Structures are given as structure tokens and as C-alpha cells.
Amino acid sequence: MKIIVMKFGGTSVADVKKIRKVAETVSKESKKYKILVVLSAMSGETNKLQSFIDEVQYTHSKESDLVITSGEQVTIGLLSMILNKNGIKSIPLLGWQIPIITDEHHGKGRILNIDNANIENYFKSNDVIVLAGFQGVDVNGSITSLGRGGSDITAVAIAAAVKAERCDIFTDVEGVFTTDPNIEKNAKKIDKLTYEEMLEMSSTGAKVLQTRSVELAMKNNLSLQVLSSLISKEGSYIVNEEHIVEKEIVSGVSYSKSESKITISGILDKPGISAKIFGLMASNNINVDMIVQNISQDGITANMTFTVQNNDLNKAKEIIEDKFADLNYTNLSTNSDIAKISVVGMGMMSQSGVAEKMFTVLAENMINILAISTSEIKISVLIEKKYADQAIKSLHAVYKLGKK
């Protein structure tokens, strides 16, 4: 029994007409495979439910998870109705009906176990199982939600559990692009990329997949396809490195305009000072991205620069100011007028000169680099926000990523 998983997001199931279109797409594949469909709530629905929760201010509770997971119940019921009406045997299932067991962290549950035997049983009398994304149940029988990107997580986890041939993530774009087509019209859909590349692109700003679901796919060696729910056309495959014969030196240029830079100057450079600063950030649930540390001109003190999400900036600043005496620094400055531009590619590991080319192009465009951070397959730079689009276009051109 060959199984594939097909996941559709909120915009693909926004109304009954769109759900009919999803049913068509599922019907075609149902001739070849048993299908596990994973759905999100109708677009806008989860935001509406979140606004109720915000009004009461009692988040990440058993209760808020009950509220926030109600939207998927509607879309899975409707899709299954349409499939059955069209003669395709189908059953809609909620997280607790499989069950998808999670831990007890409401608002950000992690999947612990999925009952595979039960799914096989449902497939005995059904061709399609329509599963509510984003939700599970803990050992006490309380419904849990999986947090941001939760429906992708459900899709990948269930695909791994049933050893699916592949997991198709349907979205409103045609796949993963070499860069944002809204900025660079010449951007090209990438046919195949590795988990590592996708992870770097996601974490440097590409919004098409959450890193959690890519990590989970990589761990289970599960092929993902990101494709459009609107047009019938192959998308981008995210696969194990060994499936890609010729690695691109640079696969894509990603960016983020939603980060702010914090610089703490004149810190006495003692062991443990970094641990102290970033421990404070972590214990306050603030994600820190780029970190750069330099010895300052006096040769005694150090300057520390790092970035946080814009909506965490004020909180981060307050925390550092509160600990002024303890951290013992001379100056604190912040800047939100920045952009992070990254080039990502597996080929970087074996090819030199990628960074040099990047810095040269930026210099030719008179764009000043505020900070640099690198991994084996990624180089990120911070620049002034007003130069972001210019930098993206120039880099996209110099690495020859465009259509021709």
C-alpha cells in the first residue's frame, strides 16, 4: 500500500469553492495512492480565534488550545463530504481520533507518538483520510496545538509515521524560488534542493516552510515537495543530498527585513559575559540570530552586536538596561533600519570564492556591511534596509540564479 501525504494551507481551503478544487487535486492522486490529506483552518479563521484568546489574555492553556484548534474541524469535515459525494471513500479525523499524542506544552506541543496501526485500519475501508493539522492530544486527553507552522509539522510527522512515498506541501506559491519574485522578477523556481539548504533559507527569511518541519523531514529522510494548489505543475523537491547529483554553488538569496540590531559597547571582556547576555535573552524567550563580537579599539573592552526580531527589540533593550550594573558596559545602541541578506548553497562547502564575490558585489554597489555571519553553506550580511532590494538583485545576478 503506497501512501502519500498532501497538505493544504488556509488559503487553499478558504471557502467551499476552494475546497472543491482541493478535492479535485486529491481525486487525481487517489487513483495511484492511498492518501493522507492534512488541512489547516480556513484562512483568517485561526487569526479570528486568536483575537478572542488575546482579548481574554490566557494563552498557551488547555483552554486556548481548545479554542484555537476548532477551525480545522470545519475544513476536514467539508473536504471529506465533497470526496464522499464524488464517490471517493473518505473519513475526516481529528488529532485525538488517530491519536496524535503530544507532550503537555499547550500552544507549542511536540508530537511524541502517532498510532500507525490505527491509520492502516482506517485505510482498509477508505481511500482518503482527511486529518486535522496543527492539533494533537496529550496523555490526559486534553487537546493540544502544535504552534506556528503546526499543520506542516502534522503532515511531515504523519508521513514519517506511515513511511509515505512523499509529502506534498501545497501553498499559494509554485515552490521555493532563488529569491523573492516580488523583488527580483527574474527569480526562478528551484527544482531540487537539500534539507540543509531549505533550513538555511527558512531561517534566513524564506517563508515557504517552517524550519521545524524541514528538520523533522530531514531526520526521517522524507522527501518533501512544495507546490502550488492553484496550478497543476511540479513544485520544488526538498530531498537528501545524495539525490542531487550536481550541487549548485549558490542556490538562493534570502532576506529578512524584520530584525533589529543591538550593540553593547565597552564590555569588560571576561569569560562568561556572552553566556550571561544570551542566557538573559533565552530565559525571556527572545530568539537571538546573528552574533558578532569584536575587541574594541582600546584593546581591553569588547563590543557585542546581535540581532533579534523587531517585536522583541524593546523587551531585549529593557532587560539589558536593567542589568547595567551587572553587565558593566559603556554604551547600548539599537538599529531597526537594517536588513539581513543571505546566500545559501551546498556547493559552498567545496568551492571557494563565494564570500569574496558577495563582498565585491556589495562594495561595487557602495553598500556597507554592518555585520557578517557564516555557516558551512550560508553567508549572511547585515546592511542598511534601504539597500536591501538592490543587494538582492545584484547578488541574484552575479551568482547567475535567474531564468536565463
Add this chain to the structure above:
Amino acid sequence: MKIIVMKFGGTSVADVKKIRKVAETVSKESKKYKILVVLSAMSGETNKLQSFIDEVQYTHSKESDLVITSGEQVTIGLLSMILNKNGIKSIPLLGWQIPIITDEHHGKGRILNIDNANIENYFKSNDVIVLAGFQGVDVNGSITSLGRGGSDITAVAIAAAVKAERCDIFTDVEGVFTTDPNIEKNAKKIDKLTYEEMLEMSSTGAKVLQTRSVELAMKNNLSLQVLSSLISKEGSYIVNEEHIVEKEIVSGVSYSKSESKITISGILDKPGISAKIFGLMASNNINVDMIVQNISQDGITANMTFTVQNNDLNKAKEIIEDKFADLNYTNLSTNSDIAKISVVGMGMMSQSGVAEKMFTVLAENMINILAISTSEIKISVLIEKKYADQAIKSLHAVYKLGKK
């Protein structure tokens, strides 16, 4: 451990502000009792979900029940959040979490069993259980809905299961009135009435409670209170006859303007003809209300008059016309311009003259009676719709039901 059940309908939980008001009402009682709250979905929500189902046209299915029961999940989560925030220990529970076991009739499930032990267990660590109305789960683990008035049914059934002191049904009116206050300003709230009276008033047009839930309360000898969720004031108690010392001869005047009259003339009066006609109606799910049969002037054939709900009229007409040859009648006529006016009261059983007074008043008002039907505690008449309000006011006055 004394328990009361408090049920709030859709208008009482229409938004977070109104749910806060519900929390206040519940909080007051929680000083004296353990409380089981039963909620409907936000008003408008169930209609929206039903419109999706209608669009797909796959009603009364496992799938449509999944869709239609999702709204209660939101309101119970929100109320429980607010209660917990206010320091009242509360847990929200869905039908399957109790569980409330129903049969497998999707769209109109009947409750078979409620696990009492589980509820007692939840009360060990909670002061308030907030339960989703209108839903249950069948033995296969599929969610079922209970049909119209389903949340009232849930409230009464759970109250019976836990042997609650009483079951309060909160609505947007102050209780059961002697007649519709929109028609007769002098209408008075009834302090106490019997199950039988409430049943007759519900089935003759009073919309405050569905007959199914009153029947269930009567069967379990459970006291109901119908009261307003907006103002803090005692409502109407619906109780066993023995709790009412002095029975009113007439307790109320109810009416329905949504029925149509069907008259089949010149039927050969053979045994079994009624069974045939009403068997046809029943097998097509058409509820028949008043039935009057007369021998016609020729002394050989009979005329049969009965009423159906307006929205069933065309279907009923078609069925009778289809069976023209079989039923062997001379004429079929229908009339939707009618109203059914009923007077209801326990005292009628022991007091004579109620019917005479009714017919006299209608005659004095020059209102012609088209059909009559009676029970031990009720007299209903069909009249022309244009006289309905006049008849209601006159009857309300003659039985001295008003405020002074």
C-alpha cells in the same frame, strides 16, 4: 456535593464581552454549588457552519456533524479561560471527553449514556465544568450532533445524570409568559408551570423550550428554570404537578403562524385510509399536527383536514397528488393564511367551561373557527391568520392572565 446545571444559548455567548457576563453569573452560584455549565456556539456561528454544509449538500453525515459541532469548542474554551483567570477552577470538556455516548444517527443523535463517575472525578479538582452542548460521540468514536435544541437536551440529560438540584436554562427572555409579550403588552411571566403545560405550550408555538428537553426533564423529575441571562431575576420554574398547589385553569395562550392547512375532500371512508395518508407523511419526514375528520354532506365520503409546517406544504401536496388514484378523493385544497391559537392549563382537567368561554369570545369577535383539536389540558383552534393577534388579546383578557 450539590450540583446545578446552567445552560446558556448562543445570544448569551455571542462575544467575549457577553461571555464575561456569563462568567459573572456562574461565579455567584459557584459559592453555593458545584456547577456544570452547558454552552451553545456563538449566535450566528452554527448558521454559518450550516450554510457550508448546505453548499456541499451532504447533511446528517459523520462529516457534517464534525463541521456543525465545532462552534461550541470555542465558547467553552473562552468561558473556562475567563473563570480560571478569575480564580474559579474550571475545565472545558467536549462531548467525547465526558463521554456523552449517543446512537449513530448523525444530525439527530439520541443520548444513550453519560459517564457520571468521570464527572465526579473532574469535580474533585474543579469547581466548574464547562461542557459543549449539542454534541456527543457514538460507539465508533465519531462525533454526533443532537439536532435542534440540542444544547438544552445536553443540559437536561447531564442534570439528570448527576442528579442536579435544578437545571437553569438561560435565554434572552425572562421566562415563560402567559402569551407573547410582543403581541400582548400585558402578558405576565409565569412563576411556576407543570411539565405537561410546558409541553403543550412548546408544541403549540411557544418557542422558549424544545419539547424534547421538557420530556426528558419530566421523565427524570428534574426541575427546570427558564430565566434571562441579561437581568438577575428569578425566571419560570417548570416542575412536577405536585409542586404546584393551586393550578391555574388556563396558564397561557400560545400560537403558531407557521402552519398550513390541507383538506382532502370526498375520500371514500374505508378503514385504513387515515393510516395510509399519515403513513405517507411520516415516511417522508413530514410532521402532521392537527387532524380533523368529518363525514361529508353526502354521508358516504369523508373530508380530512390536517396541518403541516409551511415549509413542508409543497412536498405534502405533491405526495398526495401522486397518490391520487390510490387515495381516491375528489378535491385537494390548501391554505397557508391560517393561525393556530391554543389555550393551555392544568386546571382544565377539573374545571368545565373553558372551551365554551373560548368559543364565545371568538364568536363575539366575529372570528370563524376552521378546526378544533383538544387534549386534557389544551384547546387549539385554527382561524384566519389576520385575526390571530385579536384572538390572542381577547383570550388573554377573558382568562384574566394579565398583570392586574
